[in-house]
Amino acid sequence: MVTGERAHYLDYNASAPLLADARDAMLGALEVDANPSSVHRAGRAARGMVNKARRQLAALVNTRPDHVVFTSGATEAAATLLTPHYTFGRSPLTFSRLYVCAADHPCVLAGGRFARNDVIALPVLASGLVDLEALDEALSGHDNGAGLPLVAIHWANNETGVIQPVTEIAAIVKAKGGVLVVDAVQALGRVPVDLSANCGDYLILSSHKIGGPRGAGALVAQSDLMMPLPLISGGGQERGHRAGTEAVANIAGFGAAAETADPARFAECVAMRDAFEAGILEIAPDAVIHGRDVPRLSNTLFFSVPGVKAETAQIAFDLAGLAVSAGSACSSGKVGKSHVLTAMGVEAEEGAIRVSFAPDTSAAAVGRFHDELGKIVARARPKNSLAGA
Numbered sequence: 524m525v526t527g528e529r530a531h532y533l534d535y536n537a538s539a540p541l542l543a544d545a546r547d548a549m550l551g552a553l554e555v556d557a558n559p560s561s562v563h564r565a566g567r568a569a570r571g572m573v574n575k576a577r578r579q580l581a582a583l584v585n586t587r588p589d590h591v592v593f594t595s596g597a598t599e600a601a602a603t604l605l606t607p608h609y610t611f612g613r614s615p616l617t618f619s620r621l622y623v624c625a626a627d628h629p630c631v632l633a634g635g636r637f638a639r640n641d642v643i644a645l646p647v648l649a650s651g652l653v654d655l656e657a658l659d660e661a662l663s664g665h666d667n668g669a670g671l672p673l674v675a676i677h678w679a680n681n682e683t684g685v686i687q688p689v690t691e692i693a694a695i696v697k698a699k700g701g702v703l704v705v706d707a708v709q710a711l712g713r714v715p716v717d718l719s720a721n722c723g724d725y726l727i728l729s730s731h732k733i734g735g736p737r738g739a740g741a742l743v744a745q746s747d748l749m750m751p752l753p754l755i756s757g758g759g760q761e762r763g764h765r766a767g768t769e770a771v772a773n774i775a776g777f778g779a780a781a782e783t784a785d786p787a788r789f790a791e792c793v794a795m796r797d798a799f800e801a802g803i804l805e806i807a808p809d810a811v812i813h814g815r816d817v818p819r820l821s822n823t824l825f826f827s828v829p830g831v832k833a834e835t836a837q838i839a840f841d842l843a844g845l846a847v848s849a850g851s852a853c854s855s856g857k858v859g860k861s862h863v864l865t866a867m868g869v870e871a872e873e874g875a876i877r878v879s880f881a882p883d884t885s886a887a888a889v890g891r892f893h894d895e896l897g898k899i900v901a902r903a904r905p906k907n908s909l910a911g912a
């Protein structure tokens with residue numbers, strides 16, 4: 524990067540920068556040095572902060588605050604919800620199989636506490652949308668006598684941004700007597716998420732994708748009548764659903780970020796996404812933008828350029844002060860083949876670059892990105908082979 528030039532952060536789907544309101548809430552929480560389970564004044568103040576965050580998050584997804592269970596992140600929320608063992612009131616309830624989507628995040632694909640053999644991956648279409656016929660067929664063949672089917676599907680894909688038809692999925696799952704867990708990590712704050720509007724039975728949420736701190740998440744239930752057996756048992760915190768002293772500052776930051784979240788404003792990102800894409804196609808007309816034909820997050824584009832290695836391009840972008848991803852960033856900095864593209868049947872040997880941003884991303888970032896991409900493509904391809912290559 525040329526000294527003095529501003530860096531541009533275009534990796535919001537990996538983690539969004541901490542919002543000022545979230546930071547203020549966290550600093551306020553750090554001043555209250557007590558355990559939220561303590562009954563003295565300082566303890567009650569800490570409890571008040573956790574409960575405020577609970578109300579803020581519940582308001583964002585339109586449910587009751589006591590249906591929110593805070594966790595250390597979305598990964599823990601998934602590990603808690605994806606279990607064969609639930610209670611319905613006081614009775615045990617068993618799920619015999621877990622149906623996931625092949626393009627789900629690894630924390631869902633891992634299958635939680637289900638045995639490996641009881642986790643079935645449903646295919647996605649070339650568009651990136653889950654194959655609804657395959658879902659219907661799989662659930663029709665499920666033996667409800669042996670235990671109900673549990674289904675877990677992401678709302679919006681972290682790599683492509685493709686938005687799944689969650690209400691349609693929920694209707695299919697309900698008709699077959701199943702229960703639906705929706706990984707709404709990338710959808711929260713970016714599209715309207717209303718848990719009362721038939722979009723599943725549980726949501727998996729993460730703080731750091733909406734400008735809260737890393738290290739907080741939640742599972743949110745549509746009704747607390749049916750709940751998973753806790754993953755972490757002990758002191759009875761979170762009404763017995765997740766033991767352990769609450770990370771008050773992280774939770775307070777998560778709540779503040781939830782209060783600031785504005786899906787309507789996020790929708791405005793689409794103009795910038797169009798500008799990014801138009802420039803990419805001008806530089807490399809044979810570039811492929813994955814998931815382009817179906818509804819996608821307004822802030823996400825995932826593209827491959829034939830002959831241009833995504834990993835090499837990412838390093839060049841980084842040197843030029845542009846933080847982008849080559850695929851997802853969940854495996855300790857390692858860039859493997861994207862399982863999402865594999866699930867879509869895309870053979871992009873060179874990998875793909877993900878650009879993800881926010882409404883306040885500066886327009887200058889688009890120009891800088893195109894300038895750098897032009898140089899990267901020119902370097903990677905022999906002279907005179909650019910146009911229509």
Ligand code: PLP
Pocket residue numbers: 536537595596597598599628630677679680681706708709728729730731739740853
């Ligand atoms: N689900 C999706 C769709 C994600 O993108 C991520 C993070 O990348 C997660 C789950 C995991 O979130 P956390 O980092 O809070 O465990």
